[in-house]
Amino acid sequence: MALQVGDTAPDFKLYSSDLTEVSLSGFKGKKVIIHFFPMAFTGTCTEQLCTMRDNFSYYEGINAQVIGISVDSPFSLAKFKEVQNYQFPLLSDFNKEVSAAYGAFYDEFFFGLKGVSKRAAFVIDENGKIVYAEVLEDAKDLPDFKAINDVLNT
Secondary structure, three states: OOOOOOOEOOOOEEEEOOOOEEEHHHHOOOEEEEEEOOOOOOHHHHHHHHHHHHOHHHHHHOOEEEEEEEOOOHHHHHHHHHHHOOOOOEEEOOOOHHHHHOOOEEEEOHHHOEEEEOOEEEEEOOOOEEEEEEEOOOOOOOOOHHHHHHHHOO
């Protein structure tokens, strides 16, 4: 069953691109914007995360933490973060557990690749409740950034 607004966000511990362990519960008291993306270095994924990068000061100004999650290795994510100058953590869901827990998971993706994160966006409030959930079936589509910002402002 897909996660919905009002559900408690599943906690997780994943390794970041700088090889530190990051947990959702570590951000309690902050709003958290989680962006799942299929693969580093691809066009739409870069656009998705660059939109967050380019608006980072806004999110920082409202005490919201941005996180990107994909099934890429931490090493690939480190290079992606470096090349694109992302100011927020990129987390490796290499074992595919968090993407599945959030319903943001393709069993089968393009080119016969299996087990890839779907493009998705979630906003978690300061108490760990989901206040926005969007899981996209078409990897070419982008999350609704205006809707994300609207829910952050309520």
